[in-house]
Amino acid sequence: MIEKEKVYWIYKKIFTIRFFEERIKKIAKEKIVPGYLHTCIGSEAICVGVMAALNQDDWISSTYRNHGHAIAKGCELNEITSEIYGRKTGICKGRGGSMHISDFSKGMLGSFGIVAAGPAVVLGAALQEKINKSNKTCVSFFGDGAIHNGAFHEAAGLAKLWDIPMIFVCENNGYAEATATDWHLNTKELSDITKAYDMLSYIGDGNNVFEVYDITKKAISEAKQKNTPIFLEFKNYRFSGQYEGDTQLYQPQEEIDKAKQNDPIKLAKENSSKYGLNENDLEKIINEAKADVDKAFDHADTQPWPQPEDALEEVYVNYPVEINT
Amino acid sequence: MTIKTVKDAINDALVQSFEEDKNVILMGEDIAGGKGREQYQGTQDAWGGPFGVTQGLYTKFGGERVRDTTIAEAGFFGAAIGAAMTGLRPIVELMYVDFAGVCFDQMMNQAAKVRYMFGGKQKVPMVVRTVVGAGFRAGSEHSQTLYSLYTHIPGLKVVAPYDAYDAKGLLLSSIKDDDPVIFMEHKRLYMTSCEVPDDLKPIPLGKGRIRREGSDVTIIAIQRMNLFAEEAANELEKININCEIVDPRTYSPLDEELIFHSVKKTGKVIIVDESNPKCSLASEISSLISEKCFSDLKAGVIKITAPHTPVPFSPPMEDFYIPSTKKIIDAVKKLKDV
Numbered sequence: 001m002i003e004k005e006k007v008y009w010i011y012k013k014i015f016t017i018r019f020f021e022e023r024i025k026k027i028a029k030e031k032i033v034p035g036y037l038h039t040c041i042g043s044e045a046i047c048v049g050v051m052a053a054l055n056q057d058d059w060i061s062s063t064y065r066n067h068g069h070a071i072a073k074g075c076e077l078n079e080i081t082s083e084i085y086g087r088k089t090g091i092c093k094g095r096g097g098s099m100h101i102s103d104f105s106k107g108m109l110g111s112f113g114i115v116a117a118g119p120a121v122v123l124g125a126a127l128q129e130k131i132n133k134s135n136k137t138c139v140s141f142f143g144d145g146a147i148h149n150g151a152f153h154e155a156a157g158l159a160k161l162w163d164i165p166m167i168f169v170c171e172n173n174g175y176a177e178a179t180a181t182d183w184h185l186n187t188k189e190l191s192d193i194t195k196a197y198d199m200l201s202y203i204g205d206g207n208n209v210f211e212v213y214d215i216t217k218k219a220i221s222e223a224k225q226k227n228t229p230i231f232l233e234f235k236n237y238r239f240s241g242q243y244e245g246d247t248q249l250y251q252p253q254e255e256i257d258k259a260k261q262n263d264p265i266k267l268a269k270e271n272s273s274k275y276g277l278n279e280n281d282l283e284k285i286i287n288e289a290k291a292d293v294d295k296a297f298d299h300a301d302t303q304p305w306p307q308p309e310d311a312l313e314e315v316y317v318n319y320p321v322e323i324n325t
Numbered sequence: 326m327t328i329k330t331v332k333d334a335i336n337d338a339l340v341q342s343f344e345e346d347k348n349v350i351l352m353g354e355d356i357a358g359g360k361g362r363e364q365y366q367g368t369q370d371a372w373g374g375p376f377g378v379t380q381g382l383y384t385k386f387g388g389e390r391v392r393d394t395t396i397a398e399a400g401f402f403g404a405a406i407g408a409a410m411t412g413l414r415p416i417v418e419l420m421y422v423d424f425a426g427v428c429f430d431q432m433m434n435q436a437a438k439v440r441y442m443f444g445g446k447q448k449v450p451m452v453v454r455t456v457v458g459a460g461f462r463a464g465s466e467h468s469q470t471l472y473s474l475y476t477h478i479p480g481l482k483v484v485a486p487y488d489a490y491d492a493k494g495l496l497l498s499s500i501k502d503d504d505p506v507i508f509m510e511h512k513r514l515y516m517t518s519c520e521v522p523d524d525l526k527p528i529p530l531g532k533g534r535i536r537r538e539g540s541d542v543t544i545i546a547i548q549r550m551n552l553f554a555e556e557a558a559n560e561l562e563k564i565n566i567n568c569e570i571v572d573p574r575t576y577s578p579l580d581e582e583l584i585f586h587s588v589k590k591t592g593k594v595i596i597v598d599e600s601n602p603k604c605s606l607a608s609e610i611s612s613l614i615s616e617k618c619f620s621d622l623k624a625g626v627i628k629i630t631a632p633h634t635p636v637p638f639s640p641p642m643e644d645f646y647i648p649s650t651k652k653i654i655d656a657v658k659k660l661k662d663v
C-alpha cells in the first residue's frame with residue numbers, strides 16, 4: 001500500500017499537468033504565446049507514475065513534449081510558464097521555449113527537440129553513476145516513433161553491453177506525428193524490438209498511474225540488482241495533436257471517443273477511493289491544482305522580456321573573444 | 326501568369342516532375358500523413374509534411390512513389406542514394422535542416438563522394454528538400470539555416486530560392502540535375518507570393534539574379550534576406566541612394582561573375598546572411614570579393630549576419646539574432662560617405 005502523502009502527490013501532479021495543458025491549448029488558440037506547443041494530454045499518468053518512483057535528483061531526459069515531465073519532476077510552475085511565454089525569468093531564461101523546458105537542478109538532463117536524442121545522453125549519465133559508484137536512477141523518456149531511429153538503437157545496444165542499469169521509458173501513445181503506431185511498427189508489440197539486445201522489457205497500461213508507478217519501481221530495483229537496462233513500454237493515447245494547431249484529421253472521432261473511456265484522469269478519479277481519497281480530498285486537490293496553474297499563468301504574463309543582447313550570453317563556459325554581431 | 330505562393334510553386338514543381346518522369350519518387354516523414362490504424366483509418370494525405378507543401382501528391386501518385394517513412398533519416402537518405410544510382414530520381418524531405426545531424430553522413434560521405442571516389446562511373450541524382458530559417462519562434466533546434474554546412478562539401482549542390490518564381494524554376498532543375506542537390510526552403514517564405522508563369526522553364530543552377538539595379542552599393546542577400554534588402558533599398562531610394570541587390574540563389578555552384586560584375590560597378594559591398602558568421606556564405610563571398618575585386622573596392626566588405634550563437638526562442642532575442650532592415654540601412658549609410 002502506498003502512503004497517503006504519495007497518493008496525494010500523485011493526484012496533485014496528475015491534475016496539475018492536465019489543467020496546465022488545457023490552459024496551454026487555450027493560449028495556443030488565442031495565439032498568446034509564440035512558437036510550437038506540444039501538449040501531453042493523455043500522458044499524465046506516465047509522467048507522474050514514473051516520476052513517483054524517482055527521487056528529485058535522479059536523472060531524466062525528455063523531448064519537445066515535455067511539460068508533463070517537467071511538472072512531475074518538480075520544476076517550478078512559474079518558471080515553466082514564463083519560459084513558454086518567452087520571458088527572462090523562464091526556466092531557460094527564454095532561450096529554450098516550450099520545446100526545451102528543462103531544469104538541471106531538478107535532475108533534467110535536457111528536453112531535446114531531436115527525436116531519439118535523449119536515450120544516449122541518459123546512457124552517459126548512467127555510465128557516470130556507475131563509474132562513480134553512485135546510485136541515482138537514470139530514465140529516458142521518448143515516444144513510439146523514436147524506436148525507429150538509429151540513435152535509440154545505438155544507446156540500447158551500448159546500455160546492454162555495458163551492463164548499465166538505466167530505464168528506457170517509451171510512451172506508446174499511438175502516434176508519431178500523423179502516423180499511427182499500427183502502421184509504423186514491424187513487430188507485434190513495440191517492446192519486441194528489445195529482443196535484439198536481449199534486454200528485459202515490460203508493458204504497462206499508461207493510463208493507470210498506479211500501474212505505471214508499480215512497474216517503474218520494480219524495474220528500477222531489478223535493473224540495479226541485475227545491473228541491466230530495462231525497457232518499459234506504456235501504452236496510452238495522444239489526445240492532443242502532434243502540436244497545437246494540428247487538424248488531427250488522421251485521428252478519427254470514433255477512435256478518440258473510445259480512448260476517452262480510458263482517459264488517465266478519468267481512471268485516477270475512479271480509483272481515488274481505492275487509494276484512500278474521499279470526495280472532499282479529491283475536490284481539494286483539484287482546486288489546488290487549478291489555482292496553482294492559474295497563478296502560474298498570471299505570473300508569466302507579468303514577467304519581463306529578455307533584452308535583445310541577452311541572446312549573446314552563455315554560448316560557452318569560457319570564450320576569450322567577445323561574441324557580438 | 327498566376328500569382329503563386331512559394332509553397333504552391335514547390336508543390337507545382339513536384340507534380341510536374343512526377344508527371345514528366347516516372348522515376349521521380351518522394352520519401353519523408355508524414356509527407357502524406359495519416360498512415361493509420363487497422364481498425365480506425367483517419368484521413369490519408371492529412372499533412373503533406375508539417376507545412377503542407379507535399380499535400381496531394383500521395384493522392385495523385387500513390388503510395389509506391391510517395392512514401393511516408395519512419396523517423397529513420399539515415400535509412401531513407403541512404404536508400405535515396407542507392408535508388409538514385411540505379412535509376413530513380415528520389416526526392417527526400419528533411420523536415421527541418423536542424424535534423425541534418427542524424428543523416429549527415431549519407432550526404433557528406435556517400436551522396437557527395439560516390440561519383441568521384443568510384444572513378445566517375447556513377448551519379449547520384451537525388452534532391453534533399455529541407456526547411457530552414459529563423460523567425461518562427463521555433464527555438465534552437467528548429468530554426469537554423471546551415472547553408473554553409475552543405476556548401477562546404479564538394480559533390481553537393483546547394484540551392485536556396487527566395488520567391489515562388491525561383492522556387493519552382495530551381496526545383497524543376499534540381500530534380501532534373503544529375504548530382505545530389507540540397508534544396509533549402511525558408512519557412513518564413515512559404516506563404517509569400519509572386520507571379521509564376523504556368524509554363525516556367527527550369528532555371529539553371531549556378532545563375533544568380535539581380536533583383537534590383539543600382540549604382541551606389543551592392544547588397545548581396547541570402548534567401549530571406551532579400552526581403553530586408555528590398556525594404557532597405559526602398560527606404561534608401563528616398564534619400565537618393567541606389568542599391569543593387571544580388572541574389573545568388575544557388576550557393577554551390579555560385580554565380581561569381583554576377584557578383585563581381587556588380588562589385589566592379591559599385592565598389593561597395595554588403596552581404597546579408599541569416600546564418601551564423603563563422604565559415605558562412607557571407608565570409609565565403611566576402612573572401613572571394615577581396616581576392617578577385619580588391620582594386621575595385623572603395624571600402625571593406627560589410628557582413629551582416631546572425632551572431633555566433635544558437636537561435637534563441639524568445640522574440641526580442643530572436644529578432645536581435647536575425648539581420649534586420651535597419652542594420653542594412655545603417656551599413657549602407659556608412660558606406661555612402663566613403
Ligand SMILES: Cc1ncc(C[n+]2csc(CCOP(=O)(O)OP(=O)(O)O)c2C)c(N)n1
Binds near residue numbers: 175398
Ligand atoms: C530526428 C528527427 N526527425 C524528425 C523530427 C520531427 N518530429 C518531431 S516529433 C516527431 C514524432 C515523434 O513521435 P513519437 O516518438 O511517437 O513521440 P510523440 O510525439 O508521440 O510524443 C517527429 C517525426 C525530429 N524532431 N527529429
Ligand SMILES: [Mg+2]
Binds near residue numbers: 144171172238
Ligand atoms: Mg508517439
